[in-house]
Amino acid sequence: MHILFFVQRFLPAKKQNSTVYPVDKVKGYTTVQLQNALVGSKSWNDWRDKIKNNYNNPTEIYVDELFNNWQCKLPIFSTLQK
Numbered sequence: 001m002h003i004l005f006f007v008q009r010f011l012p013a014k015k016q017n018s019t020v021y022p023v024d025k026v027k028g029y030t031t032v033q034l035q036n037a038l039v040g041s042k043s044w045n046d047w048r049d050k051i052k053n054n055y056n057n058p059t060e061i062y063v064d065e066l067f068n069n070w071q072c073k074l075p076i077f078s079t080l081q082k
Contacts, residue, residue, distance in 0.1 A: 025062035029055065 029051065037050035048067040052060050 024066055026057075026059045026066050028057050028059060 033055050034051065037054055038047050041047035041050060044067065048063060052063050
């Protein structure tokens with residue numbers, strides 16, 4: 001699945017001052033890097049690990065936190081874990 005399609009299709013727009021969405025401290029990854037990490041990923045955690053392992057980024061320390069928060073918010077990914 002193309003990452004931009006995913007973002008547009010499954011993630012609603014973030015509302016200002018909303019507590020529904022997690023704070024995103026991760027910055028600096030390009031769309032191409034996220035797409036490349038997604039290719040061949042077998043699970044949500046596999047995608048996360050590829051992002052962390054394939055690219056050097058000073059905000060990498062926040063990737064686990066972000067993925068954990070989104071996993072709880074997006075039930076579509078629970079099927080990828082099985």
